[in-house]
Amino acid sequence: MYTTGPVRQKDHYEAARKRMKLRDTIANEYRFIVLVLDFHSAKHWYENGRIVANNWKNNLLFYEQILKLCRTFPFARFMIKGKNSDFLSIPYFEEIVERMEQTPNCEIIQDYQTWTPFTSASAADITIALHTSLGDEILAIGKPVIFYDLHGLPSKIFDYGPEATAYSFEGIKEKLDQFFTSPMKYDEKLNPLRDRFFSVPEEPVGDDLNKKLFDILSDKFEKQSTSIVEDISNLN
16 A cells, blocks of 8 residues: 555645635635535435435535524635535425525535635635545645534544544534634644644655556566566576
């Protein structure tokens, strides 16, 4: 096993150069930008009924709690982003979507060309995430993430522990309050987790990966060449 670091590290660093331009498109009345990474919702009711974690009921609960955070922290803008925005067209979410649209500091990202995973992470000050690989990447590159263990994930599979994980609405609220009070101090508390779980090289991960692949191929070629020579010697 070879440790390379986040394979999309380069994309995040490139998007970071657009941070100020992206921030200029957001109303400057907000002191903080909070990226919210949700779970996608199945379009069909039968498919939804077979889902244990990210079913409509659980996703609705998550959106309800995000709206409560919007009311609690009116000086922060909450930008909700997922792999798609299909839930907007599902009747089950009609009422919560209407409430979201009426909440000034809540935005549902639908422009996926402008707001890619990388530009969204770049513009945000902190991320609330139902566990996704994007959340892992954001934490690894040095930005704060609150993983919301709403469904027993990620703790049952990959436990970040209480420093980066909230287990209830009150837990998220408390961590956000700590971050808004002292962003740098809050983020520094996450460094031990980064040191433990991630390896982020200074050089692009792709370059490091290519070097390792070349070493593997070279070693394999050398062993094959040695084997051929030995076979020839045995024949002689």
